[in-house]
Amino acid sequence: MKYLYYPGCSARSTGKPYEESMLSVAEVLEIPIEELEDWNCCGATTYMAINELKAFALCARNFALAERQVEAEEEINLVAPCAACYLGLNKAQHYLGEFPEIRAKICEGLHAAGLESTGRVRVRHPLDVLVNDIGLEKIASAVTKPLEGFRVACYYGCQIIRPYAEFDDQHRPTTMDRLMESLGAEVIDWPIKTRCCGGSLTGTVQECGLRLSAMLLNEAKNRGCNVIATACPLCQFNLECYQSQMKRQFGYEFKMPVAFFTQLIGVAFGIPKRKLGLQRLFLPLPDVSKVAVCPLPSPSETKASVGGSNVPS
């Protein structure tokens, strides 16, 4: 099986530690993965909202490049760690497959650039690849420092399983939960793991965006979580970077570290911190040697979340 890596723009900026940790983990697991040459922007959510056809064209160019890079007639797994890239590329591939008229237009454009996309590319998320291709058994066998004392809330966000439930249940996914358990972490039951973090609303209608993030953090904290694992650069950014502002706005202090799930795998594999980009996190991972081991609060014991009427449901 052939894996090509599609970084997308965030893995080279705010999401740098995602890339660093993913590639380090791939190295330990001996997953052959090379970067897609000359890749371009996926169109992100913004382009998709303004002109779908052009957004599909941007994605399709990446598919065509992948097909050029891997000549053999085999299925290509294009691994996109960023949730928005993953969704955008996936959507484009679905539309190209389902709507011949869109496919015809896009192919015409690609042809003008001397490119061709036959639909040989399958868009994959690293979470899917790690758990379903590599397997939890192999991952567990590479663990050298089990994540004891880590109480992880697995945050899937809204994009990697909706609307395309390619590898897990759309509403109650478990892939990351099982992965974290295989690393020795304790996974908390967190029923809101697919709720929106606010997305780009934190930058546009901040009042609204921050509330959404705050609800997630508060419920995670109430349930005894000491680190949130994410699979999306924007989720990671929203949940981690605005915590002081949430304190000013809602009066809640979370101090909740938010890491990429690949960083936590790296920690369990004993990969050096800098190779995982841990130094780039604003809030350090919990020092588990200092965590008092006490039973998790049961939901009936937990307090009600962020001041009810203050936060929309």
Place this chain on the structure above:
Amino acid sequence: MSQVETGSNGTPKVGVYVCHCGINISQKVEISETVEFAKKLPYVTVVREYKFMCSDPGQELIQQDIREGLVDRVVVASCSPLMHEHTFRGAMAAGGGNPFLFQMANIREHVSWVTVDKKAATKKAKALIAAAVERIALHQPLERVQVPVHPDVLVVGGGIAGIHAALTLADSGKKVYLVEREPTIGGHMAKLDKTFPTLDCSACILTPKMSAVGAHPNITLWTYSEVTKVDGYVGNFKVTVKRKPRYVDEEKCVGCLECIEACIFKEGKFRSEFDEGLSKRKPVYIPFPQATPLVAVIDPETCIEFKTGKCKKSCAEVCAPEAIDFEQTEKIKEIEVGAIVLATGFKTFDAARVSRYGYGKYPNVYTSLEVERLVNAAGPTGGEVLLDNGKKPKTVGIVHCVGSRDENTNPYCSRVCCMYSLKLAHLLQERTGAEIYDFYIDMRTPGKGYEEFYERVSQEKVHFIRGRVGEITDWAMEPEEVGKLVMRAEDTLMGAVRRVPVDMVVLAVGLEPQDDAEEVRRIFNIGCSHDGWFLERHPKLAPVSTFTDGVFLAGACQGPKDIPDSVAQAGAAASEAMAIIDRGYVELEPNTAFIIEDLCSGCKTCVAICPFSATSFDEEKKVVVVNGALCKGCGTCVAACPSGALQQNLFTDEQIFHEIKGVVSYV
């Protein structure tokens, strides 16, 4: 192409009748142009058009032309032969012609309904008419054969529909075989507490009918049995039934329960199918006290004797009539019947598939069928509705349309859930005093007394919220939500998203086809609609018939249905079956295979492949013989014959070649 055979009448005289079908055909097909075209076709002596050919005046046109000697062969260009071939063949016969000198050109389903462009439609209609004219010239007069009907009937499935059909047939004097897969008859209805809208006790109205089945001299009841094979055809089906070993002799067992008492398992340990897993049973059990037959069954999957061979078998020791028989084996029964009623029922939707409702995750989330058992006085809790903490719920939420009206699961409405939800709302409130929150999309209560029942329940402590529930979690945002199940939904009447904390949730699961519906469909050679329900011959005019003559449908196997509708349909299916039996004979279509002896090389290829054993080899003449009474006209032998010696009436090579010629030569 060969010379047209004209028979003793000289040159064929073909009449072409073009139907407008109101505007169904005429709005797409240029009728006058088509008529002019048909006039120029070979052998055509009469061409007429009419608004509705299937009407009496339409049929009279054909009959009159035959009587006056203007035509002896007829082509009607109208709808599908499935719809009206029978009608027009009847008209031919009534006019004094042979009904098989008739051919239909389907210019409605194949042309006007599926073509946008008028010109293209007209062109295709002409081609199909030309094909029919070319072929009809080669038709030979044929006769139907009459075959006697076997007077017994098979009913498959022992739920309320099967029970009612079997009793109706048996009361009319027919001998009925009732085959049920489970150890007892009763089906889903036996599990229900009360029935809507009258709140009759389900068991009270069902069990008398169950015992009537058990005691009826005309009914042979085979429970724990399945139909594995059906051969033959209407009037003469040969059915193979597999009787699974229940390891208890039905003739000897008196239903005393001693064996169950004596079982080495002191308490029930295995999932009770009847109680939806809410109670445990032993390896030897009787599903419920009114089971029919009241005979124990031993489940080999859980019985120690079957697993280790080392049980002390106290069940057998205490059994006075010595009914327990560990050596019992599967028995194969072969029966002959004239008609079959299928009443195989439904299964309820698996609520775990809608993961956001937390079924299987939160203990106080139940399916409606589980709650039926909970509120039932004979159920696992004696009718007490208690939460996992042992307390009575103070608030209960009901979610409608779980697995119905949802493109992610089933697009159709399951028809019974609104009404049973109202019933459960009433019963839960009666038993626990709880306040009920009922989340619905549309309240569907079409039925006698149904709307009145809705009205009655809405006067009780039930809050109706119009909105589909988005999720059910234990995520508390307000102090009063702590420790509760929080139901989130958009209240579409209020125009706001609501969070409703409750103690218990009831998921109103929809109805789905049985898991093995596809296999059953194949065994009985009937069709399924796209969502998997068995397909009726016509949704309005033949709702209990199937496309296989002599096989009828009753109850929810044909689509979601409540008890009154299932019973009504069962009665209809029974009377359709009776109509066949009472007539005493069936007429077989003459589209059978025949052999041209001079061409037969005696290779016997056809003998091996005939599914009806209609072909045999004549050792003296060294040629194959076709038994016209057994041949069903499937055409398998005709296709397989390497020398073209086997031909089929109404489908000879010549007729088909001429039909093709007609399509390609004139337009």
